[in-house]
Amino acid sequence: MKKWVILNQDRNKRQDAGSENVLSILLGNRGIKTKKAKEEFLNPKSPYDLTTKEVGIDPKQLDKAVARIKKAIKNKEKIIVYGDYDSDGVCATAILWETLWNLKADVLPYIPTRDEGYGMKSEKLDNFLKDGVSLVITVDNGIVNYEEVNYAKKIGLDLIVTDHHSLGRQKVNAFAVIHTLELCGAGVSWFLANQFKKCDLDLVTIGTITDMMPLTGVNRQIVYHGLEHLQKTKRIGLQELFKTAGIDPLKIGTYEIGYIIGPRLNAAGRMENPIDALRLVCTFAAEQARELAKKLDSQNRQRQSLMEVMTNQAKEMWLKKKSEDKLIFVSDETWEYGIIGLVAGRMVEEFYKPTVVISRQEQSCRASARSVNGFNIIEAIRTSCADLLDSHGGHAMAAGFNVETGKLEEVKNRLVAFANKNLKSGDLIPSIKIDMELAFSDFTYPLYEEIQKMAPFGLGNSEPVFTCHQMIVDNSRTVGQTGKHLTLVLKSPDFDFKIRAIGFNLGEYFPKISVGKPIDIAFNLVADEWNGNQSLQLKIKDINTSNE
Secondary structure, X not given: OOEEEEEEOOHHHHHOOOHHHHHHHHHHHOOOOOHHHHHHHHOOXXXXXXXXXXXXXXXXXXXXXXXXXXXXXXXXXXXEEEOOOOHHXXXXXXXXXXXXXXXXXXXXXXXXXXXOOOOOOHHHXXXXXXXXXXXXXXXXXXXXXXXXXXXXXXXXXXXXXXXXXXXXXXXXXXXXXXXXXXXXXXXXXXXXXXXXXXXXXXXXXXXXXXXXXXXXXXXXXXXXXXXXHHHOOOOHHHHHHHHHHOOOHXXXXXXXXXXHHHHHHHHHHHHOOOHHHHHHHHOOOHHHHHHHHHHHHHHHHHHHHHHHHHHHHHHHHXXXXXXXXXXXXXXXXXXXXXXXXXXXXXXXXXXXXXXXXEEEOOOEEEEEEEOOOOOOHHHHHHHHHHHHOOEEEEOOOEEEEEEEHHHHHHHHXXXXXXXXXXXXXXXXXXXXXXXXXXXXXXXXXXXXXXXHOOOOOEOOEOOOOEEEEEXXXXXXXXXXXXXXXXXXXXXXXXXXXXXXXXXXXXXXXXHHOOOOOEEEEEEEEEEEEEOOEEXXXXXXXXXXXXXX
């Protein structure tokens, strides 16, 4: 059981006001309390009206970049859009490349493979120069590529950096720098592209969700309006991807993007070549779209299988150590670099400790790190061992670095020591924030419809979590091939009412639950559709069986 943190316990006041007051409490829990703030949240304005101030971009740098790009188009200079291999980077590349190409620019996209590594490389800049390129525009990378940016200037390449990753300890000396932490890489690319031509919201919506941007403020504006654009997208590559994945386009939401669409776009870069994902979202050819959609779907299945194997190996390795360290650090020479970030994420879910997973080679190592709330992993890396690393970058919750194999042990020692010093035991207890308590009488469609006004849900605007006490177990069973999921029928102790509940990956609770006994649960209130019929259901987040 996780630590339950109930944000609002004022039930009596709420009970007198009905579902509208529930909505007010839910918004208040998210810091949205004034009439104006509620209106802006529930009815976000168009993202096309966003200003540089609202998105945190320096207008002088933006003007400088726009002028340089216009000059390059006018003079028919060769331009490279230098992207990244994850779904955000692919979408960012597609947005800017398509915009410039439609303006008749002499422009080509470039996305490195994971084997080449994240960010710019000086040898690639040399190749571009030899091919007659005079302007390189980065998307979703470049903000900490100090040496490469300086090298570009040395060899006569103008370089515009557009990025959203955390700033380093110095500024990059590029021709222009368009940077903000408010948007994802695709968001920064989209904002720049809109200075030339109004761009659709489909790809920037995918990038915003898959890069785990908080769905508040400017990002909520993008996704709120962008979901409709994506549901009606004219991109035949995305249409084929939806078909292959078995998605109804009109029902695409944040879940479908984050857990079905995004992983398939990411799979190209993880398993083979990210250019396939770029071709998919940009193609006009129906047959190519079908072939690429099938290829990415197949690569995603391979990725899932490999991730399971590597995760089990990492778990076994960590458990064998019987370590009390507050940071997990595991490495293996057989681990695929494209998968280690996913493994790190799974380890955090399992053990709730910051985790660094290493793909170790004879000469050099590549690392991917994931963290827990309250522990800034990129700052931990920079503070403890930046002097040992070849390169590094990332966010508070996810980061990566490259290091010589001979220095790996020292990096490990420093990072672990930093975590042991700065993390308290209480920081490593997973918690679940619960908005408020509900009673059985609250389980109504009017309440469900009020909650849906807060959608789209995601990081920063999580789907509301409720708790209900003394729920009597009427029926329980496990489902799934290995019985890892739990289904319950729960009834009121006071009146004749029953409701179904599903707990994904909560099958471990089955032996602790007895029919006829009370339990408390933390849950989302959801609508389940089957054969055209809709019914309310509880999606269980956690269970407290101590009432027994």
